[in-house]
Amino acid sequence: MHTLPALRAGTLALACVLAPLAHASGTADADLLTGIPRLACEATLCLSSSLRPGECSPSLDHYFGILKYNRHGLDWDATVAARRAFLAQCPAAAEPGMADRVDAISHGAGKCDADYLNRSYADTAYKWRQRGYRYDASTGNREPVYEVQPLPTVTLTQLPAWCVAYNDHAWTYELSIRYVGRPTMGGRWVKAVDYDAAQAKWDADHNGQWASGWNFSLSDPRHRAGF
DSSP: OOOGGGOOOOOGGGHHHHHHHHHOOSSOOTTOOOHHHHHHHHHHHHTTBSOOOGGGHHHHHHHHTOOOEETTEEOHHHHHHHHHHHHTTSGGGGSTTHHHHHHHHHHHTTTSSHHHHHHHTEEEEEEEEEEEEEEETTTTEEEEEEEEEEEEEEOOOSOOHHHHHHHSOTTOBSOOEEEESOGGGOOEEEEGGGHHHHHHHHHHHSSGGGTTTOEEESSOHHHHTTO
């Protein structure tokens, strides 16, 4: 199992603060962080890596439990501000470059991984071809007849700026994600480390006979035709 010191997130600015947390013996240590500062440091490290060992649970539960509401429901701006304030209680947050990192985490953590984006931007694409015509007695017109197959897809293909800042930073470990395929043919987000294999499989599954003679779109051709 991965332990807290094994989170190779590149957060060198945190090392001097987190070392006592990771390596402290059973004896009392005057420099050992406790309480909210300790949770804030652990959350900063854990949220900068794709590895989430059990040691991360207390800090992540605290972080994601910070929610602010207004009369309309969840107030995301206030939630981001409160989470940023929590992370800022880690002493390492005063180190050079850490303010930007804390800001990126507070905006992106939990909203920039492949699973979240695939759920949030899920949609339906359509694989279709025209099979002929039918006569509509009510209008006296010939109407096209389509064969249509719905395809699950994800329409977002470019990461929002806050996700780029959160995922693709020198102080992160395996948070980067990439888009596989095309939205009109059933695309999705995957971890960057899995991209080459996932794209190769997508290409193999979505070319040749599977695609030959078919059209692909994000709208149902039957709705465009008005029936």
